[in-house]
Amino acid sequence: MRELTMPIGELARTVGCKVQTIRYYEQIGLLPVPGRTAGAQRRYGAAHREKLSFIRHARELGFPLPAIRELLALADQRESDCAQADQIARRQLDAVIRRITMLNSLRAELERMLQHRRGHRIRDCRVIATLADHGLCQEAHHGHAPQA
Amino acid sequence: MRELTMPIGELARTVGCKVQTIRYYEQIGLLPVPGRTAGAQRRYGAAHREKLSFIRHARELGFPLPAIRELLALADQRESDCAQADQIARRQLDAVIRRITMLNSLRAELERMLQHRRGHRIRDCRVIATLADHGLCQEAHHGHAPQA
DNA sequence: CCTAAAACCTATAGTTACTGGAGCTTCAAG
């Protein structure tokens, strides 16, 4: 007895994605199937909106769909199967920390550039060196899947 | 007169990507064409390695190739055309800050989960709510390209 | 110098995560 009233277009507008993307997520089983009107049009509720918003943000942060699937499962299974959930959470946390570290370096470098430029003086642009430095990603990720 | 000695496989191994990915980047003009042996095999130097390493890290952070192209250009043009470079740097910095903000929320939430789990007590998993919250991405990104 | 395995070459096809279009149906405002 939830309020499944939102048509797909409105949902798309509120989370900032394309209508087809929503249908695609449903197709691959990432988003639960919504209710339908008599004429077979999808109608969504608040739960759908939150899940979709999460997916979109996670995608913007570069998480692949399998990782997002894991995180969603983590959120769904409230208390059962702790050991496995714990392991997933820990793995995702590692991935998140690695990203934050690299982004912070890049941020510092971009800020430095803007700073120096203001003084009309910049000889050595270290943007590349900043992220090229391999010390930033503590071990890990050498030779397997892109991330997470 | 640079030391262009590294074969493609070794370069791939050192930066942690696939051989084909390197050839692909060359094909789309992201990576400069390397020298070739008499037998037409590619040989790379330190400059190539650094550029490639940067590209790979930026990709892992979720930057699309067009954004990476911009950042590389920013690094190449040492002092010419400051105004434009400044604008690009500022735009990328905004994107970076937005990502860091969201990742920090997710990180806090994952840490909280692991903490609570340790005490065998977790009723409310807020992983979704953490990133679902749209307040985290200050305005921006509603209705256009995925990011950056 | 001569092999033979490992690494390289080009070209093409497949994968992931969407995005767009064609052709038709449903919804809701007037």
Added chain:
DNA sequence: CTTGAAGCTCCAGTAACTATAGGTTTTAGG
């Protein structure tokens, strides 16, 4: 009860790789 916006399904296309096929080059060993 019409009519235009929004929805539906299905299929084709894009970005950024990734894998495979079939052939050539390198290089270490004999």
